[in-house]
Amino acid sequence: MTSKSLWADVDVMPAAGSLAEDVECDVVVVGSGIAGTSTAYEVCKRGKSVVIIDRGRIAGGMTSRTSAHLAPLCDDLVSEIKGSDATKLFCDSQAAIDRIEVIQEQEEIDCDFRRLDGYLFQGRDMTSDIIDQEMDAVREIGAPVHRLVGMPFNGCANRHVLRYPRQATFHPLKYLSGVARACRNNGVTFFRDSPVEEISEDNGIVLVRTTRGVIRAKHAVVATNSSISDRFAIHTKTAPYRTYVMAFEIKRNALPDALYWDTEEPYHYVRLQPGPDRIDYVLVGGEDHKSGEADDADERFKRLKAWARELISGLGRETHRWSGQVLDTIDYAGFIGQDPGCKNVYVAMGDSGQGLTHGVVGAILNTALIMGEDHPWKELYAPGRIPLKAAKNFVMENVTPVKSFAEYVAPGELHSLDDLRRGQGAIVRRGLEKIAAYRDEAGALHLNSASCSHVGCHLHWNSFETCWDCPCHGSMFDVKGQPINAPAVAPLDKR
Numbered sequence: 001m002t003s004k005s006l007w008a009d010v011d012v013m014p015a016a017g018s019l020a021e022d023v024e025c026d027v028v029v030v031g032s033g034i035a036g037t038s039t040a041y042e043v044c045k046r047g048k049s050v051v052i053i054d055r056g057r058i059a060g061g062m063t064s065r066t067s068a069h070l071a072p073l074c075d076d077l078v079s080e081i082k083g084s085d086a087t088k089l090f091c092d093s094q095a096a097i098d099r100i101e102v103i104q105e106q107e108e109i110d111c112d113f114r115r116l117d118g119y120l121f122q123g124r125d126m127t128s129d130i131i132d133q134e135m136d137a138v139r140e141i142g143a144p145v146h147r148l149v150g151m152p153f154n155g156c157a158n159r160h161v162l163r164y165p166r167q168a169t170f171h172p173l174k175y176l177s178g179v180a181r182a183c184r185n186n187g188v189t190f191f192r193d194s195p196v197e198e199i200s201e202d203n204g205i206v207l208v209r210t211t212r213g214v215i216r217a218k219h220a221v222v223a224t225n226s227s228i229s230d231r232f233a234i235h236t237k238t239a240p241y242r243t244y245v246m247a248f249e250i251k252r253n254a255l256p257d258a259l260y261w262d263t264e265e266p267y268h269y270v271r272l273q274p275g276p277d278r279i280d281y282v283l284v285g286g287e288d289h290k291s292g293e294a295d296d297a298d299e300r301f302k303r304l305k306a307w308a309r310e311l312i313s314g315l316g317r318e319t320h321r322w323s324g325q326v327l328d329t330i331d332y333a334g335f336i337g338q339d340p341g342c343k344n345v346y347v348a349m350g351d352s353g354q355g356l357t358h359g360v361v362g363a364i365l366n367t368a369l370i371m372g373e374d375h376p377w378k379e380l381y382a383p384g385r386i387p388l389k390a391a392k393n394f395v396m397e398n399v400t401p402v403k404s405f406a407e408y409v410a411p412g413e414l415h416s417l418d419d420l421r422r423g424q425g426a427i428v429r430r431g432l433e434k435i436a437a438y439r440d441e442a443g444a445l446h447l448n449s450a451s452c453s454h455v456g457c458h459l460h461w462n463s464f465e466t467c468w469d470c471p472c473h474g475s476m477f478d479v480k481g482q483p484i485n486a487p488a489v490a491p492l493d494k495r
């Protein structure tokens with residue numbers, strides 16, 4: 001089965017065209033995922049003229065690959081960030097879920113939004129220590145949590161569990177379709193298929209350049225998932241991880257509608273999505289690894305499927321499987337606010353697996369900053385912050401670029417291009433250089449430099465998504481060398 005998410009069939013803004021001339025506005029938003037589209041919504045509601053521009057289709061980035069648990073407390077464990085400034089903020093950022101709830105109500109968006117419980121449960125062959133620690137940490141920040149024993153999964157009657165009331169979930173692209181429609185009704189212009197190549201400032205005006213026109217604005221918000229305006233300051237504090245999801249059919253009411261996580265490493269997550277004719281979908285995900293460090297999606301899906309079939313009774317046909325990338329930050333809070341080194345450019349990036357709520361936090365915070373208001377979350381999310389308490393994570397995550405550059409002296413994966421099968425990609429050495437080689441189904445070779453166009457890390461082949469992944473800061477390139485995920489903006493050098 002090839003990669004396709006459960007949400008992918010929804011076209012969020014079919015009427016959007018591509019940029020064909022220079023444009024002026026108050027605020028330009030680069031990137032149309034949950035962070036960008038939510039920002040456009042908040043800013044236009046404050047009376048600003050807004051343009052939103054995307055490299056691909058509207059909301060076709062990581063938001064179209066999410067699993068859409070709206071539960072910021074349960075994803076990264078609160079006990080892991082205990083004692084840091086961010087701890088209380090995770091509680092406050094629940095306000096992002098409230099904001100989604102209000103918007104879908106006010107704009108009458110039919111997106112399957114519902115409040116439900118989140119459950120964190122003891123993993124197989126594990127003690128209940130994590131559950132104990134987590135309960136203490138969550139109680140310490142004053143968030144509601146309940147301790148119980150037993151889960152509605154096979155063999156889990158004695159597992160220790162935490163229940164978090166009033167979490168939420170929705171269909172992410174149906175929600176963004178409604179938000180985009182509301183934006184358009186408030187005068188926002190959407191441009192798709194318009195890659196931004198450069199963002200600069202000149203005399204207080206921000207210039208967003210594409211090959212087909214320049215957008216001039218008083219402010220820009222860079223919501224490209226991984227920032228394309230900043231080159232180093234933020235990227236050294238984040239690390240990309242790939243995560244995998246499968247959807248299965250299940251009879252309605254066979255499983256209580258809730259959000260589930262276990263405490264295994266890597267962990268598993270589960271949720272339900274309403275389907276047609278009294279059939280729902282169960283989404284099962286996890287098996288995360290650092291981007292580029294494994295190319296074994298089949299094995300990971302096999303393990304996910306076995307885990308799901310063991311625990312969930314009545315699991316039917318598999319309908320979808322896909323993967324995507326999350327950006328973990330070294331102190332678990334996103335980077336939102338004024339771009340270091342810029343005056344009128346703002347960023348929203350770094351999601352730590354809670355990118356949906358972070359995207360909405362970004363929209364609220366960046367809008368306040370653009371309007372010249374102060375905000376209590378400003379320092380906590382400041383992109384230029386140096387999280388001293390997270391120094392260990394900083395060192396751990398920055399081993400990746402060092403390892404990546406060392407790969408340039410290693411041999412290639414194949415001796416000769418003749419060994420490259422149709423549909424296969426591999427790294428081949430040619431003299432001193434490494435080549436990212438792909439042979440398409442018609443037999444034609446596509447040869448590009450294996451050096452990422454962002455800051456030069458060594459690329460890795462991803463056979464499931466048929467693309468080149470960069471392990472350093474999350475760029476991805478298609479088989480022709482075109483960037484398909486930020487922060488890279490330039491194509492790979494042709495060889």
Ligand SMILES: Cc1cc2nc3c(=O)[nH]c(=O)nc-3n(C[C@H](O)[C@H](O)[C@H](O)COP(=O)(O)OP(=O)(O)OC[C@H]3O[C@@H](n4cnc5c(N)ncnc54)[C@H](O)[C@@H]3O)c2cc1C
Nearest residue numbers: 031033034035055061062063066067069196324354355356
């Ligand atoms: C499998 C999976 C499961 C997840 N589960 C959850 C979950 O349960 N809960 C949760 O909260 N989060 C979850 N996340 C994370 C969350 O989905 C993402 O963090 C979030 O959707 C990112 O939104 P975004 O707007 O920042 O980025 P995106 O949705 O990626 O949007 C960025 C946009 O910028 C555009 N862009 C990039 N470069 C350029 C350029 N040069 N020019 C113009 N446009 C550009 C892209 O095309 C893209 O459309 C999950 C992620 C994955 C992959």
Ligand code: FES
Nearest residue numbers: 452454455470473
């Ligand atoms: S993403 Fe930064 S070097 Fe590749």
